[in-house]
Structure formats: C-alpha cells, structure tokens
Amino acid sequence: MIGLEDFVSDNYSKIGNQVLPPGASLGNGLTPEAAKDLGLPAGIAVAASLIDAHAGGLGVIGTDVRGHGLTCEGQPVTSRLAVICGTSSCHMGISKDPIFVPGVWGPYFSAMVPGFWLNEGGQSVTGKLIDHMVKGHAAFPELQAKATARCQSIYAYLNSHLDLIKKAQPVGFLTVDLHVWPDFHGNRSPLADLTLKGMVTGLKLSQDLDDLAILYLATVQAIAFGTRFIIEAMEAAGHSISTLFLCGGLSKNPLFVQMHADITGMPVVLSQEVESVLVGAAILGACALGDFTSVQEAMARMSKVGRVVFPRLEDKRYYDKKYQVFLKLVEHQKEYAAIMKGD
Secondary structure, three states: OOOOHHHHHHHHOOOOOOOOOOOOEOOOOOOHHHHHHHOOOOOOOOEOOOOHHHHHHHHHHOOOOOOOOOHHHHOOHHHEEEEEEOOOEEEEEEEOOOOOOOOOEEEEEOOOOOOOEEEEEEEOOOHHHHHHHHHOOOOHHHHHHHHHHOOOOHHHHHHHHHHHHOOOOOHHHHHOOOEEEOOEOEEOOOOOEOOOOOEEEOOOOOOOHHHHHHHHHHHHHHHHHHHHHHHHHHHHHOOOOOEEEEEOHHHHOHHHHHHHHHHHOOOEEEEOOOOHHHHHHHHHHHHHHOOOOOHHHHHHHHOOEEEEEOOOHHHHHHHHHHHHHHHHHHHHHHHHHHHHHOO
C-alpha cells in the first residue's frame, strides 16, 4: 500500500523471514571473525536481542518479590508495570492476550517477554523537562554554586532544600497553587497529540531558590501525574496494574520515586542493580547459553529487589485534587486552541 512491496516479495527475503523470541540462541554462536574483533572466545552463545528500553523492562518486571509485603507477590506478572525513566520515559505493561489501548503502542507479541503481548506507553520528555525547568530559572546560578560548595548534585541539593522549606507539612503540599502540564514536546501517551504544549499556572514575581525548588517539585509531580494518566488508560482498556518497577537515571532520585508512589497510589520497586538494561541483556545471554529453561525463570533468578517505596496513603486526597487540576489543564489548552482557530 505504501510502495514498499519489494519488502514482501520473495517471501520477505530482504528483511528476513525467520523470527526468533528474545533470548533464543543464534546460529553456532559467535563467529571466529567477530570473536577476534571483540576479544571473546569463538562459539560463545549469542542471544536474539532487545532494544534498550525493552531490555530494561525485562531486567525489572520479573523480579522475585517474595517477602516484601507487595500485593503483586500473589498476582501474575501482568499486574506489574515497568517504567524506564531517563531523558524520556517508557511504560511497559504485558498481557496474556492482546489489549489495544488508545494512545499506547502495541500490542506486540513476544516483543519483550516471550509469550506475552507488550503495550508501551511513553512520555516524550521527562529528565529533559526537569533539566529545562531548573536550568532555565533565574535562581539556577545560585543553586549551582550552593550545590558545588556542598559537593552535591543540583537535584540532591534541591531535595534537601525542599525538606528545609516544607516545615511541618508533607513536601508534596508545597505545590498547592502551582501546577504544571508537562507536554513541552507534545504528548506521546495516552493522548498521542504532538501539538500539545507545556503549561504552568500559579507563577509569582519572585524568582528565588525557594521558587525554583517548588517549580522543580511541581514538574516532578506533573511527570508522575502523566504516569497515572497512562496507567488509567491502560486499565480502562483491560490491564490490571498494582505495582510499579522503576529503572533508569531518574529512578536514582528519591523525590521522583516517592512522588510516583504517592500520585499513583502504588508501591514502587527499585532493583538492587541500578543498570537494569544490562541485567535484561544478561538475562538474554544466560537464556541463549541454556542456563535457564525460560526467560521468566531467568528474570526471577537474576533480578533482585533493592528497595520498595510505599505510597503515603494519608496524602491521597491532596493528590486526587491535584490530578483533577492536571486533567483540567489539558482540557483548557484544547479550549484555547479552539478559540484561536474559530472565526
């Protein structure tokens, strides 16, 4: 239909017609030529691979969670959502049968965990957005100087500064009148609308370090509300999710993790090994070698729980109200666009 019929001709010979699941052993292992280039023994097992985010999902989603008081312990692996969060974020959910979720990619069969269908939600900018908001603020030079003086990263400093200014209230309550819609680079999921823009409401004339810290917090919360928005779309279509498994650069930020727990109302599992993409790749290699009978067995044996972060359920009402505002922001943005397009 789109003029690429040569891909189909000759039984798909141009793109290949042998499809193998992730972790399947390829050929006779590493060729002598490749082994020489890589400094590895010839014949070493080579596995059918995955793209980075899918390998990260594989590295966390099958973790053995026994003994951590998690509801997903007695539930199928389909109750887990892997969130790979870095410059942008990917939300990986799997199901036994195909589920079509509007605005969420997939379902793809055996694309991540063999035998399961994968749905992949995403946020176009997450880590990049936090950097944009913080580094573009008038108080950024002061933040940089103070963080450097303390030998801290700017985000560790901001987190401790928020603890300082929150006084007796929970830290999340500092954004009661500051709200962010995070789609500064359009929306990937669940709206699939690249025309959407970012929004901030509740700005004041002051631009000191306190203002920067609170804007940073509101941005982190907005990203977590975006995750909640994706989860709700997936659940409306037929997924049933009870636990988040976070990995990637942003999962090293305790504020980011706690806000995801509080705002989704779900516990967040962090792996012992922070480089989950490498764990996923190692799982595939171990399967190709024949160390395990299945990818599922390898995931349970090779992925370990590092820490579990539970939601502060006493703050639920506050975040439910902020979520209502979050959804109103995009509703209003669409109304503004309609007004400007009108006659």
